[in-house]
Amino acid sequence: MSEEKRLTPRPVQGITTGNDLIQRGLEAVQRLSGRQVLSRVKDILPPPFEWVEIPGGKVTLKPGGYLKDYTTFEVKPFVIAKYPITNAQFARFVEAGGYHQKQWWTECGWRTKEEGWGWVITDTDDDVIYEPTGRPWTRPRFWQYSDWNQPEYPVVGVSWYEAMAFCNWLSSKVGTRITLPTEQQWQRAAQGDDGREYPWGNEPPSPQLCNVAKWAGRTTPVTRYPAGASPYGVMDMSGNVWEWCLTGWKTGTTDPEGDELRVLRGGSWVSDHDNTRCAGRVRGYPGYRYDSGGFRVCASAAS
Amino acid sequence: MAPGGRVLISGDGNVFKGLVKRKSPEEQELEDKQHQLAELEEELSQRELDLATLTAELQSCEQLYMTVMGWRYAELDAIRAQIAKQRLESNPTSSQARTEYTRAKEQARASAESAGEHPREAAPERFTPPEELRKLYREVAKHVHPDLAVDDEDRAIRTRLMAQANEAYEQGDADRLRAILEQYEASPEAVRGETIGDKLIRLIRKIARVRQRLEAISEEIAALEATPIGQLYARARESGESVEWLLERLAKHVDEEIAGALEEWAQLVRKRGWR
Numbered sequence: 163m164s165e166e167k168r169l170t171p172r173p174v175q176g177i178t179t180g181n182d183l184i185q186r187g188l189e190a191v192q193r194l195s196g197r198q199v200l201s202r203v204k205d206i207l208p209p210p211f212e213w214v215e216i217p218g219g220k221v222t223l224k225p226g227g228y229l230k231d232y233t234t235f236e237v238k239p240f241v242i243a244k245y246p247i248t249n250a251q252f253a254r255f256v257e258a259g260g261y262h263q264k265q266w267w268t269e270c271g272w273r274t275k276e277e278g279w280g281w282v283i284t285d286t287d288d289d290v291i292y293e294p295t296g297r298p299w300t301r302p303r304f305w306q307y308s309d310w311n312q313p314e315y316p317v318v319g320v321s322w323y324e325a326m327a328f329c330n331w332l333s334s335k336v337g338t339r340i341t342l343p344t345e346q347q348w349q350r351a352a353q354g355d356d357g358r359e360y361p362w363g364n365e366p367p368s369p370q371l372c373n374v375a376k377w378a379g380r381t382t383p384v385t386r387y388p389a390g391a392s393p394y395g396v397m398d399m400s401g402n403v404w405e406w407c408l409t410g411w412k413t414g415t416t417d418p419e420g421d422e423l424r425v426l427r428g429g430s431w432v433s434d435h436d437n438t439r440c441a442g443r444v445r446g447y448p449g450y451r452y453d454s455g456g457f458r459v460c461a462s463a464a465s
Numbered sequence: 466m467a468p469g470g471r472v473l474i475s476g477d478g479n480v481f482k483g484l485v486k487r488k489s490p491e492e493q494e495l496e497d498k499q500h501q502l503a504e505l506e507e508e509l510s511q512r513e514l515d516l517a518t519l520t521a522e523l524q525s526c527e528q529l530y531m532t533v534m535g536w537r538y539a540e541l542d543a544i545r546a547q548i549a550k551q552r553l554e555s556n557p558t559s560s561q562a563r564t565e566y567t568r569a570k571e572q573a574r575a576s577a578e579s580a581g582e583h584p585r586e587a588a589p590e591r592f593t594p595p596e597e598l599r600k601l602y603r604e605v606a607k608h609v610h611p612d613l614a615v616d617d618e619d620r621a622i623r624t625r626l627m628a629q630a631n632e633a634y635e636q637g638d639a640d641r642l643r644a645i646l647e648q649y650e651a652s653p654e655a656v657r658g659e660t661i662g663d664k665l666i667r668l669i670r671k672i673a674r675v676r677q678r679l680e681a682i683s684e685e686i687a688a689l690e691a692t693p694i695g696q697l698y699a700r701a702r703e704s705g706e707s708v709e710w711l712l713e714r715l716a717k718h719v720d721e722e723i724a725g726a727l728e729e730w731a732q733l734v735r736k737r738g739w740r
Contacts (some may be wrong), residue, residue: 185537186538187712194718
């Protein structure tokens with residue numbers, strides 16, 4: 163090496179050869195350690211829990227809310243839970259005191275929970291209105307009913323706020339950001355690349371593929387319909403429970419603060435076929451606690 | 466100092482006024498600057514050591530990486546190119562298959578070229594400088610650094626010696642470092658007579674040069690840390706793993722990818738055979 167070269171600032175390229183191959187290794191190591199971190203979820207939540215890797219790609223959403231027309235989005239690779247969060251899994255959050263720890267909740271979420279918003283029958287007539295009951299939430303609605311609370315059944319009666327609080331608690335336990343999927347991520351995980359109508363393909367729903375149209379009359383265990391899995395193997399994407407997405411309906415925001423209506427996807431055990439399509443989109447007030455509403459979690463592939 | 470080696474001290478603990486020559490402002494300034502430079506020299510020698518160590522460590526990490534991973538990625542890409550070829554042959558009119566094959570072939574060629582310089586055998590030893598070597602290097606940098614030169618001639622000598630010192634450090638050659646140090650200490654630079662003003666100007670220049678060099682070192686270290694190998698190295702250190710262990714894990718992962726690709730290729734060949 164010449165003297166000048168040795169003492170003047172050395173070009174980085176001169177130091178490293180085979181940069182491309184090293185860059186590949188670096189990216190692989192980043193992915194591997196991300197997976198290692200994410201796999202800790204299985205130590206925290208009871209089974210069944212699996213992450214499914216969804217490759218990046220395009221997804222086309224129907225108009226409605228913030229979308230004025232059919233719109234195609236590019237989605238980066240991510241991982242999503244194979245099943246909706248079950249009662250046994252949500253119980254870990256309840257038992258850990260999650261309903262009493264403000265740090266997991268958004269500002270609106272905490273206020274809504276403290277005020278105990280719920281359906282109230284008015285005195286004057288039989289109208290049911292949604293208003294503060296003064297009784298703070300301490301667990302999901304329907305938590306005590308055996309029709310809904312079986313361990314491997316999806317948690318229901320959780321608002322978007324509770325779903326987000328669960329994600330924040332889990333993120334902190336695992337050490338990486340775990341959140342609700344955006345509706346783009348959700349649809350990509352359900353539909354894959356071929357624009358199919360339903361997660362399993364284009365044939366209409368049947369009792370072998372999913373739980374819709376009150377066939378079962380209630381929710382079912384999250385592992386019951388392997389034949390109805392999406393092209394990536396994600397299960398229960400059609401029917402069983404509506405799934406809260408991160409996305410705001412009116413503006414498309416992914417900011418968790420505020421009380422904007424949020425997107426729900428996938429239809430439920432009650433829904434007719436239209437709502438159970440991969441591309442079906444509805445909206446809900448983030449404080450509503452449906453007997454047909456649950457959620458699943460997702461994370462960035464590079465976390 | 467009194468005869469017999471004792472300092473004469475008055476009752477209130479001050480050194481006898483009669484023995485202390487009052488310093489001129491220039492002398493005081495010179496002393497301050499000398500002090501400042503001494504501190505900077507200390508810092509400079511440490512930072513030069515940091516830079517030389519990181520450079521040598523990354524070089525040896527890179528050697529190791531290419532020995533362990535180079536041929537694996539080359540092999541994986543070669544199999545992938547074969548898979549793309551099979552796909553194109555079973556669907557010769559597909560422009561997507563053709564593009565894929567062209568891309569895969571180019572990738573395989575580039576990987577083979579990068580990996581080719583690094584045979585898979587004989588993993589090189591990692592650079593692990595013993596404390597004695599580090600200390601010696603610091604000493605050399607403190608005394609020999611070109612930015613402490615008095616004139617162009619001196620600077621040329623120092624530049625040459627410093628380059629030799631860097632090489633010796635990377636090779637772990639303590640004897641050579643010692644020789645460089647002795648060689649420079651024997652040079653006549655220090656004995657030239659000059660006025661206080663000359664000395665002061667020279668000191669100020671030296672201080673400015675050392676500061677510049679310190680900034681340049683920081684930039685060089687940041688650039689090294691930002692390279693892929695620098696990031697891999699940092700990742701291993703942060704998680705308390707050795708680079709060897711990290712590479713072992715990565716190798717296992719790529720071996721699985723190779724096995725998967727081979728299986729896919731075999732299936733394609735079988736499928737075409739049945740037609």
